[in-house]
Amino acid sequence: MGDSAYSFSLTTFSRTGKLLQIEYALNAVSNGRTSLGIAAKDGVVIATDKKVSSTLIDVDAVQKIQSISPSSGFVYSGLGPDYRVLTRSARKNASAYERTYGERQPISQTVKQTASLMQEYTQSGGVRPFGCSVLAAGFDEDLEPKLFQVDPSGAYFGWRATAIGKGFVNAKSFLEKRVTPDILLEDAIHTCLLTLREGFEGEINGKNIEVGILEKETGSFRILKEEEVNDYLNEAN
Structure with a gap:
């Protein structure tokens, strides 16, 4: 009996010790657009390819990088609808933490809660694993960018x-x-753009890639405007 006998079971390990539904979820991630991140001494940059499959799609309406709190942000590769569930949950948790403790939630706490939600979906009936991986940028308890x-x-x-x-x-x-x-951080932004350019099909510009930066100096996370991304790309030429 091969692994295919276990492929429809969410909670049964195959003979090779794998949960095949998670393997399929990782395949969905691998088929998604490239996303990457770099943690610098003075901040974090996350970036992603958001090129669309048709010229009829409004690329301005596609936003893969999302702010979770004023000092943290997510980006994903994989299935967008699954990612929306995770960002909504993370925002609720971050907001509840700030109301309770009067300070912003450390990124390690945000990540642990997101990971716990994703893990629950690997062992619960009537659901499936999330078909996306997430990169999270934020500050830890010592206000260091992570x-x-x-x-x-x-x-x-x-x-x-x-x-x-x-x-x-x-x-x-x-x-x-x-x-x-x-x-x-400035070098990290250029490195991210160079890395995306290496595997990019077609012309890379501020419309088809997205960049978010976490700045230690300001303590905030923001998504770069199209013009800012183009400026960085022009500098790299």
Whole structure:
């Protein structure tokens, strides 16, 4: 009996020790548009390819990077509707934390709660694993900028730099050669754009990529405007 006998069961391990529905969820992530992030000394940058499949689609209405709180943000690769559920939950949790404690929720807490929700969907009846991975940027308890990745299994990791989605292997290799522990935010933004350009099909511009930055100096997270992204791209030429 092969693994296919277990492929429709959410909570049964296959003979090779895998939950195949999670493997399928990871395949959905791998087929999604590339997203990546870099944690610098003075901030975090997250960026993504948001190129659409048809010229009839309004690309301005596509927003893959979402602000969770004034000092944190998410980006994803995979299924957009699943991502919306996660961002809505994360925003509620961040808002509740701030009302309770009078301060913004550390990104580690946001990530743990998101990972717990994703893990619940790997062992509950009538549901399926989330078909997306998330990169989260925010400040920890010591107000240091951090970058995390959360996968459909509920596993989460802290990274200096990473990539998810289509072409993530090549993107990670590109980042490994260029990201150092003392990299600054401005250099990190340029490195992210160069990495996206490496695997991008067609012309890259501020309309078909999206960039979000977390600045230690201001303590805030914001999404760059199209003009700002184009300025950075022009500088890289």
